[in-house]
């Protein structure tokens with residue numbers, strides 16, 4: 001039985017470096033990532049990138065468009081990336097795991113029509129909070145689509161065989177989750193935004209935005225422990241790690 005992980009690059013964001021490492025000067029350009037896990041029982045997508053309509057109208061991201069410059073064309077939408085990589089059609093995806101519900105992680109949910117969506121219940125609840133919606137921290141129109149949504153609490157084994165397991169890593173947001181994948185070549189952990197960059201982990205250096213810094217620090221420690229036990233970590237937005245990721249299909253543009 002073979003289980004593999006492949007990365008999709010669904011555009012790039014440029015924003016203040018302090019948003020990724022508190023106190024860091026200047027700006028940083030980071031990839032928007034999505035991952036496909038091929039498991040004999042089905043195809044799993046981890047995060048869905050940016051909403052397709054942002055390719056035509058970046059201002060549609062509301063306040064997020066003030067914080068980030070988007071480098072995102074129609075070809076960067078997750079369905080187009082899957083097809084270009086000759087992996088599958090987005091309609092073939094059977095499970096969509098959202099690490100969390102910020103715009104660069106669930107924007108493409110509408111493009112994955114047949115998937116069961118797995119989200120932590122705490123995240124789903126926060127993402128409907130009136131104040132957080134009013135500030136564009138969350139946009140329910142991106143994820144509250146009438147799809148089959150499975151709300152989970154804590155660790156969740158997607159296929160019941162221990163090979164694809166959602167693990168709570170809160171702090172960045174209330175219900176953030178990462179995903180452990182036991183591939184044929186060893187264990188991989190898709191960190192999502194529990195850890196943006198290798199430097200954040202090595203220096204235990206948080207971004208200037210955090211829903212709960214203490215929880216986020218505890219999640220960083222948990223990820224560090226998984227790495228120490230032999231897992232390979234794929235960070236949420238690390239431009240330095242990007243070129244070494246197992247890209248789906250041909251190497252995408254950087």
Ligand SMILES: [Zn+2]
Pocket residue numbers: 102104105193236237
């Ligand atoms: Zn993100």
